[in-house]
Amino acid sequence: KELTAFPKSFLWGSASAAYQIEGAYREGGKGLSVWDKFVRIPGKTYEGTNGDVAVDHYHRYQEDVDLMAEAGLKAYRFSIAWTRIFPNGKGEPNEAGLKFYDDLINDLIAHKIEPVVTIYHWDLPQALQDEYGGWESREIIPDFLNYAKTLFDRYGDRVRYWVTLNEQNIFMQHGYLMASHPPAVKDPKRMYAANHIGNLVNATVIKYFHEHGYQGQIGPSFAYSPAYPADAAPINQLAADNAEQFNSYYWMDMYVFGHYPDLIRKWQTEQGLAPEITEADDALLKDPLSHPDFMGLNYYQTNTVAANPLDGVGMAAENTSGKKGTSKESGVPGLFKMAKNDYLQKTDWDWNIDPIGLRIALRRINSRYQLPVLITENGLGAFDTLEADHEIHDDYRIHFLREHVKAIHEAISDGVDVIGYTTWSFTDLLSWLNGYRKRYGFVYVNRDEESEKDLARYPKDSFYWYKQVIASNGEDLGE
Ligand code: GCO
Numbered sequence: 452k453e454l455t456a457f458p459k460s461f462l463w464g465s466a467s468a469a470y471q472i473e474g475a476y477r478e479g480g481k482g483l484s485v486w487d488k489f490v491r492i493p494g495k496t497y498e499g500t501n502g503d504v505a506v507d508h509y510h511r512y513q514e515d516v517d518l519m520a521e522a523g524l525k526a527y528r529f530s531i532a533w534t535r536i537f538p539n540g541k542g543e544p545n546e547a548g549l550k551f552y553d554d555l556i557n558d559l560i561a562h563k564i565e566p567v568v569t570i571y572h573w574d575l576p577q578a579l580q581d582e583y584g585g586w587e588s589r590e591i592i593p594d595f596l597n598y599a600k601t602l603f604d605r606y607g608d609r610v611r612y613w614v615t616l617n618e619q620n621i622f623m624q625h626g627y628l629m630a631s632h633p634p635a636v637k638d639p640k641r642m643y644a645a646n647h648i649g650n651l652v653n654a655t656v657i658k659y660f661h662e663h664g665y666q667g668q669i670g671p672s673f674a675y676s677p678a679y680p681a682d683a684a685p686i687n688q689l690a691a692d693n694a695e696q697f698n699s700y701y702w703m704d705m706y707v708f709g710h711y712p713d714l715i716r717k718w719q720t721e722q723g724l725a726p727e728i729t730e731a732d733d734a735l736l737k738d739p740l741s742h743p744d745f746m747g748l749n750y751y752q753t754n755t756v757a758a759n760p761l762d763g764v765g766m767a768a769e770n771t772s773g774k775k776g777t778s779k780e781s782g783v784p785g786l787f788k789m790a791k792n793d794y795l796q797k798t799d800w801d802w803n804i805d806p807i808g809l810r811i812a813l814r815r816i817n818s819r820y821q822l823p824v825l826i827t828e829n830g831l832g833a834f835d836t837l838e839a840d841h842e843i844h845d846d847y848r849i850h851f852l853r854e855h856v857k858a859i860h861e862a863i864s865d866g867v868d869v870i871g872y873t874t875w876s877f878t879d880l881l882s883w884l885n886g887y888r889k890r891y892g893f894v895y896v897n898r899d900e901e902s903e904k905d906l907a908r909y910p911k912d913s914f915y916w917y918k919q920v921i922a923s924n925g926e927d928l929g930e
Pocket residue numbers: 468617618749828832875881882883884885889
């Protein structure tokens with residue numbers, strides 16, 4: 452069929468997060484975040500790697516923005532470190548921190564690159580964790596709002612796209628169910644309670660933004676892995692529907708409709724896991740002013756599931772998110788369990804490669820929520836090799852991204868309003884748990900601490916490929 456062209460305003464971009472790139476973890480008055488502390492607990496990250504230096508973007512941001520301009524990026528998504536703005540999470544803002552992002556934003560705009568700002572990408576101030584347990588206390592709501600307001604007031608004249616919470620489903624499940632992120636808790640009841648507070652934070656911030664006449668658009672970024680049934684057996688179709696509601700609609704419905712799916716609410720009540728919802732919560736969450744302008748989609752893969760009889764594994768310590776692809780046999784008794792999908796190839800990190808799944812994700816969001824979608828992440832984590840001539844031949848990444856760009860093109864032709872695509876990631880960066888060997892970037896960052904070329908940047912083949920995609924507005928995919 453004839454494909455609809457990418458819109459002229461399509462935001463071809465790339466993305467990052469503060470902790471994964473900035474480094475300078477004690478400079479410019481920055482306070483410590485929960486990640487600064489967590490990475491120091493032995494055994495939590497691959498070989499104890501941390502973001503103390505990361506890829507030193509804090510000092511090299513101009514070089515990075517120059518590279519973005521060379522690639523022709525139209526947009527760059529990055530996150531602000533709360534602890535640079537409020538070292539202890541609240542109180543007086545820290546001017547040095549505010550200025551760092553001012554300079555970055557101005558540099559982007561000078562290069563005609565649209566800044567897309569993530570307000571929260573997991574690096575909660577440790578002071579708030581210590582004071583009241585972070586996400587487990589409603590005290591975080593005014594503190595987060597104060598932080599967000601400070602950003603809107605300072606940067607709102609130049610920033611038109613705001614992402615509230617990055618992958619709430621991931622940081623809540625890893626933080627409170629699997630203990631693989633801070634605060635390393637394994638307790639589903641606490642997870643759902645903290646997650647509900649996360650929803651209140653998200654809604655409060657969006658409502659404030661809408662009520663105060665800021666220009667631009669705001670929404671969350673959700674890590675959506677659509678669920679497939681293992682086969683055509685009706686019982687497995689039902690399991691896929693369960694998984695979709697449990698893993699995805701549970702979050703996205705709340706953002707857009709202000710309620711949790713009945714099926715999951717009932718399940719939680721039976722299990723004694725339902726978070727408390729006050730009347731005031733309900734009013735806030737259902738208020739259209741608290742609903743997003745777009746859905747941010749982080750897409751990496753799909754999940755395949757099958758029926759799970761009640762004698763299956765428990766959920767407490769299992770990976771129900773599907774995102775990190777670790778415990779394949781996990782699931783939720785009575786609802787679904789993870790199954791193999793023989794049709795899909797896998798990445799070096801065992802994640803399914805599924806470009807059609809992106810088209811499906813876009814279509815499902817479109818039909819269920821009727822919102823524009825900003826693809827805030829998509830990319831391939833892989834081992835890359837730096838050749839002697841400083842070239843990096845990452846044809847596997849080009850192939851991966853090309854197929855996903857085609858899927859977006861198809862989805863646009865299906866009628867989905869996709870406003871942009873910020874790939875993960877621009878430069879290589881710290882993978883939270885996998886250190887620096889899992890690389891996602893268009894730009895290789897040399898992490899050879901022994902050599903004077905440490906932290907040097909080298910564009911990969913995929914950098915030049917993406918440049919040509921952008922220049923042709925998605926017409927020339929280099930085939
Ligand atoms: C990793 C992850 C991250 C995430 C990103 C989520 O390897 O640590 O893939 O890079 O994708 O931070 O928003």
